Amino acid sequence: MDSLLKHMVDMTGHRDHAMLDISVISAVQELAGAAQTRVLNIAIIGERRFLRSRASIGGGSSARVDEADNSQLGEPIEHFPELVRCLDEFGASAESVDDKHCHTMWLPIWFGDKADTVLEIVRPGPFVGEALHMVAGIVGVYRNFHSLLAYSERDSLTGLLNRKTFDDQLARMLQAVNDQKLLLPGQEERRNTGEEEEQWLAVVDVDHFKSVNDRFGHLYGDEVLILIANLLTSSFRSQDRVFRFGGEEFVILLRSTTLANAYRIIERFRTNVAAHLFPQVGTVTVSVGFVSIRAGESPVVSLGHADQALYFAKSNGRNQVCHYDELVAGGQLQAVASNDTAEFF
Structure with missing residues (x-):
């Protein structure tokens, strides 16, 4: 519980989206016992959707902002049918298991009926109930604080920074x-x-x-x-x-x-x-x-x-x-x- 409160205090102390992303993946990585955690951005190019990493942590390294070049399309979202189905059905989460029994969970960050951000958690085994409960709380705080930052920073017509x-x-x-x-x-x-x-x-x-x-x-x-x-x-x-x-x-x-x-x-x-x-x-x-x-x-x-x-x-x-x-x-x-x-x- 002390760790959960510490992460929540850390998240709500930021006034920058990049540092907020770093805080949430650091918290989720620890609380879920994950091998890798990423904040993914959903980019729409033409009529297709692609996933681009915005921040990541894993492999024993510190959390970092991923400075991807938008000339690179990213990962086509159709490569992840469970996530596609979740987004199409306005779901709260999606999960897949690969042939090495590695579990991946995606948590879309919904604002109304739109989600352009997804939290991805990769774990070597199944997700356990207590950890999921704490992760859900962290994601809820992240979503609400992300929304507050976006509202104060964005132009109402275009959605760009103001x-x-x-x-x-x-x-x-x-x-x-x-x-x-x-x-x-x-x-x-x-x-x-x-x-x-x-x-x-x-x-x-x-x-x-x-x-x-x-x-x-x-x-x-x-x-x-x-x-x-x-x-x-x-x-x-x-x-x-x-x-x-x-x-x-x-x-x-x-x-x-x-x-x-x-x-x-x-x-x-x-x-x-x-x-x-x-x-x-x-x-x-x-x-x-x-x-x-x-x-x-x-x-x-x-x-x-x-x-x-x-x-x-x-x-x-x-x-x-x-x-x-x-x-x-x-x-x-x-x-x-x-x-x-x-x-x-």
Whole structure:
């Protein structure tokens, strides 16, 4: 009982989804005597569903956040028919046993009639009643606290993170950059060649969105924003953070990647939007400006630079991705400390 209370106190002390995931799998791993416990995200790509690990613990290792690349589809959910049946029937749990008598239990985290998160517990033998009772209590607390966090952090239309959570997330990223300010020998050279992993901020704007509202009405405009939010979620990685700033503006924080990979990820999103057929509206495009987040820079400066790159993209043909530093190096933009035309602050 003391262990159960300790885990519950630990879970309810977090204000971050990643740490909440770490807490729940740590608690379940201990209480269920599990060999492995994972928090799985259900990703919808086209008409298919895939499972992607969000956090995991097992094999004697500590609990960790799994930073999977969304370019990898994940595990097709049809490979787990018991879980499929459970989700289709809005069930509370599903269980399977493999040929080595290893038991796997899935616990969907339901919010109304939707579940995009599943807790997976793998155990070398059957699940016992007392352990299941404690796990059920932990999962209930996790679900309720997850719901409270989501309600306070999410945009009501798109389900993306809202503007209110952006400042905190960017502050954490800036702190991480500042912590790595002292470069090891050779790192500066890699940064100059674009091989250094950095943190990135991208600003997205829907091209000609006012004309969508004017021609088709705000209901179709809202549907375009919802669909673009879905494309943002499926195009970026699980460790990245996507925000709706209001209207047709979105911001993405890309974590720990190279310039080439950041460009590839953002470009993938742009092409996904351009290739998508929006109901009634037809084709829609987006323009994107992005910049690396540097130690010592304020949020205003970082956003201003990304916004300058976005403005350049929109002023020079739209439907393109522009990198601030490349524009400055090419003489197409003048480097300034901040951008007075930015609409974010």
